[in-house]
Amino acid sequence: MSLELLVGQIQIRERTGQGCVAENGFCPDWIADNLDKYWSPLLEHVWLSVVSVAIGFLIAFALAVVAHRRRWLTGPILGVTGALYTVPSVAAFLLLLPITGRGNGTAIVALVAYTLLILFRNITTGLRNVPAEAVDAARGMGLTDRQVLRRVELPLAAPEVLAGLRIAFTTTVGLATLAFFAGGGGLGELIYSEKAGTGGIRFQSNVVVAGGLAILLAAVGDLIVLGVQRHVARWQRVAQA
Amino acid sequence: MSDLGCGPAPQDLGAFHDAVDFLLSQRESISGGVCIGGLGEVGDLAASHMTLSLVAVAVAVAVAVPIGVWLGHVGRGEFLAVSVSNVGRAVPSLALLAFFVAFLGIGFTNVAAVLTLLAIPPILTNTYVGIRQADREAVEAARGMGFTGAQVARRIELPLAMPTIFGGIRTSAVAVVATATISPLANTESLGNPILEPQTYGDAGQLGAAIAVALLTLATDGVLGLVQRAVTPAGIRAGAHPRTKRLSLPIPRRAETT
DSSP states (O other), X not given: OHHHHHHHHHHHHHHHTHHHHHHTOOOHHHHHHTTHHHHHHHHHHHHHHHHHHHHHHHHHHHHHHHHHHSGGGHHHXXXXXXXXXXXXXXXXXXXXXXXXXXXXXHHHXXXXXXXXXXXXXXXXXXXXXXXXXXXXXXXXXXXOHHHIIIIIIHHHHHHHHHHHHHHHHXXXXXXXXXXXXXXXXXXXXXXXXXXXXXXXXXXXXXXHHHHHHHHHHHHHHHHHHHHHHHHHTHHHHHHHO | OGGGSSOOOOOOOOHHHHHHHHHHSEEEOTTSSSEEEHHHHHHHHHHHHHHHHHHHHHHHHHHHHHHHHHHHHHTOOHHHHHHHHHHHXXXXXXXXXXXXXXXXXXXXXXHXXXXXXXXXXXXXXXXXXXXXXXXXXXXXHHHHTTOOHHHIIIIIIHHHHHHHHHHHHHHHHHHHHHXXXXXXXXXXXXXXXXXXXXXXXXXXXXXXXXXXXXXXXXXXXXXXXXXXXXXXXXXXXXXXXXXXXXXXXXXXXXXXXX
């Protein structure tokens, strides 16, 4: 009788989460009860990563097409994007604060800066690796420069472009965990949480779930782009077979 | 407050000016009672920042380079070398540090271990790739001269792979110096302290330290870039194409065929 009562009490205590947070443990019960609090940071994280990679892709793509036409621009663009890539993420978030203020925008500007080098390098390599015969043949058929780019060069460069997109997405998901420095939200806010009652960085339940979600997000994004890559580059598999 | 030996914080000079002033001259902290900033403290923080990074990168090199050389030499483990690098990119450093702190505790060793884990993938992958890409003809020539496997690895493949290996070390070192910023979360001193303790250091300290970290990272990249250039064997330096040069000798042609 008394044992049952005791067990009942323990469960009630764990359900409220007080014991778990106080003891700073890893408790599935507490996580199950608080799952909803991971939802909005996760969505924020997805939003930050997807928007940053999308904007980064548009910029890098435009730069790569320009550099493809004017080869001498490749060096300077690589230099600038490389320097942006070298600035540490935490520092970048903070350096932007006086200029753009706290919030999503600042986080996105910094994250976009990090995707540029990866995407630009992969798109230019992809365009450069297009067989000269294919381009010559297209020119011989009377295609204009723009048509050659859209119908021949870009489809043939797609696998490498998408490979760059995969790297950029996984990297961005990882860096977005630091977006809280710029007030950008995301899963990092849960991992590094100073709010009362959450036990700071050492609250194991938060660390495991939020960290795990970030890794899961990177993996899922990677798989989606990989799927697109397989679909776009069907000719490549045929050629290999 | 003059008994502290440092003056009060200057009036608002604009965010970046304030930050630079924090780096150069000591002032009283915004919460009062302690002196912060100035070249002395920033220098101390930078020194521990670099010690931490150096230990992490050194351990990573000691672990990853021999494994990469061996894997590349026997030509196995491509899957391992590549997937380690992919997984490494997906794991957020903050989550990794938080995981270590939550389950193993705080301190220098744990932070260094996290940074080492972060540094290993690029070094391992680059070493593997560098060794695999070593000129096969040079390797065959060495074999033909009676070099043993170990001699080929040490005297042919390793020197030829050096620029690629240092490329990996450079990538890792930059990532480590950048990430060491979050070490105060695990109670280890670095330039991250002013960044993570704005209640003591204020906005100027936060921004000043961010500038210092950025400069430190760019300097690390620059220095390792020079090392990378220095370890590149003369024969494979960009622009050195002895074969092309030999071929570009003028070839006499007959002016007319009869």
